[in-house]
Amino acid sequence: MKFINQKLTSQVIITTNIEETIAMLESLQNNERIVKILEEDKIFSVKDAQVAIEKSYMASEETTVIILSAKIFSPLVQNKLLKVIEEPPLNKEFILVTHSKSTILGTIKSRLPITILSSEHEEEDFGLDVKLLSLATVYAFIQEHKRTDAVTMKHLVEDICKEAIVSGIYDLDAKSLSLFSDCYVALDMGSPPQFVLNVLLLKLLARKKR
Secondary structure, X not given: OOOOOOOOOOXXXXXXXXXXXXXXXXXXXOOXXXXXXXXXXXXXXXXXXXXXXXXXXOOOOOOEEEEEEEXXXXXXXXXXXXXXXXOOOOOEEEEEEEOOHHHOOHHHHOOOOEEEOOOOOOOOOOOOOHHHOOHHHHHHHHHHOOOOOHHHHHHHHHHHHHHHHHHOOEOOOHHHHHHHHHHHHHHHOOOOHHHHHHHHHHHHHHOEOO
């Protein structure tokens, strides 16, 4: 992997290997101070965004590079970060590291250069059109995944989350967005994957814009 922009300057980095990318960013450190807020396995939360904003206003004579990392940055989080990215405090740089360019808002893209370290893989059809979610499709999809294991279900939750955000047809506030990360926690704690999927899809269906 080779950086297109070999400087610790404000940018959005698209990569399928977040952990390696963070390590490479740290290897570029010279006189800068690096602050990391990482949510590698879930959605970047509103609480994380608030921490990033607070850290950006901490006075420092040296350049501080604030690295924000997650598989998904929701529109709510990006809008919360927009002002501080648009008018960053003195000596502050912001680097967002994420999987998919398609989930980054146009307002962010217009203010930060996009650095692609690895080609975005073509999304596989996981068998559910999130834009056409209904009770019938939810039931059929749950039946299809009656024996799906927890690891595979995590990937499904990620795919469903990404598609729901990109579609723009769901009313996803901070509380409903936390549902996706709660699903990861539930699966890690041993909750039945089918039950987790059932709760996720029914609650998502309830947030569909009329």
